[in-house]
Amino acid sequence: MKQLKAFKEKLAKGEAVYGPFMKTVDAAFVECAGYSGFDFVILDMEHGPVGFSGLQQLIRGAEASGILPIVRTYDSSETAVSKALDLGAKGIQAPQIQSAEEAEEVVRVAKYFPDGERGVCRFVRAANYSSTPRNDYFKEANEALVILQVEGRQALDQLDSILSVKGLDILFIGPYDLSQSLGVPGQVSHPVVVEAIGKITEQAKKAGVVTGVFCDTFEAAALWRKAGIQYLSYSVDVGIYTEACTQIVRQLHANTE
Ligand code: 3PY
Numbered sequence: 001m002k003q004l005k006a007f008k009e010k011l012a013k014g015e016a017v018y019g020p021f022m023k024t025v026d027a028a029f030v031e032c033a034g035y036s037g038f039d040f041v042i043l044d045m046e047h048g049p050v051g052f053s054g055l056q057q058l059i060r061g062a063e064a065s066g067i068l069p070i071v072r073t074y075d076s077s078e079t080a081v082s083k084a085l086d087l088g089a090k091g092i093q094a095p096q097i098q099s100a101e102e103a104e105e106v107v108r109v110a111k112y113f114p115d116g117e118r119g120v121c122r123f124v125r126a127a128n129y130s131s132t133p134r135n136d137y138f139k140e141a142n143e144a145l146v147i148l149q150v151e152g153r154q155a156l157d158q159l160d161s162i163l164s165v166k167g168l169d170i171l172f173i174g175p176y177d178l179s180q181s182l183g184v185p186g187q188v189s190h191p192v193v194v195e196a197i198g199k200i201t202e203q204a205k206k207a208g209v210v211t212g213v214f215c216d217t218f219e220a221a222a223l224w225r226k227a228g229i230q231y232l233s234y235s236v237d238v239g240i241y242t243e244a245c246t247q248i249v250r251q252l253h254a255n256t257e
């Protein structure tokens with residue numbers, strides 16, 4: 001998929017990539033994100049309602065509108081990861097990784113031989129239901145991104161070993177869970193959270209690992225971009241829609257009353 005190649009090229013050049021989390025189950029929202037110029041969408045199975053049959057429609061929407069479909073898996077188990085990839089996700093993002101062992105396990109179930117031991121089936125959507133020649137498919141499939149979320153205190157203590165895991169493409173920082181684990185739930189711009197994100201970013205930079213973060217303000221996006229974070233997940237479809245509706249209602253009242 002050319003979007004995956006373009007995405008990787010941007011990261012290799014030190015550029016930023018942008019995309020929202022998606023919690024809606026209608027592919028139209030994914031298409032809107034694609035047509036508006038975002039680089040990727042994160043289809044959220046951890047906090048959103050989508051199941052696997054809905055997920056494949058969202059992935060089709062991403063392909064139709066030329067945006068890279070990444071799936072945040074509901075956990076880091078084998079089925080959560082490999083089913084998302086079987087349906088055509090070009091990357092998986094596993095939540096709540098606390099140790100190098102957990103990180104290695106995600107890589108193991110996300111990659112085929114020789115990089116891992118992902119369960120093999122070539123009669124899946126990702127292999128065009130067997131139309132893709134098998135050797136091409138296994139090789140292409142191993143190009144999918146492995147993104148791991150660190151968002152707990154334990155992960156901070158284990159960071160160096162997590163960063164050394166082979167097959168990790170992007171280390172993603174979840175500021176909301178991180179804020180809770182640091183004792184200031186929801187306060188994502190609290191100095192202790194900002195300091196922790198800064199430290200993680202620096203540590204990852206030293207290890208040569210690309211970082212990502214969630215932000216829901218332009219100020220946070222600018223701050224973290226300046227710190228060197230490249231994978232910027234900006235807000236959530238439902239939040240973006242709510243914000244737009246609120247502004248429209250406010251404007252209508254102001255202009256018509
Ligand atoms: C967090 O902030 O905890 C995330 O997982 C990002 O959505």
Ligand code: MG
Nearest residue numbers: 151174176177
């Ligand atoms: Mg989280």
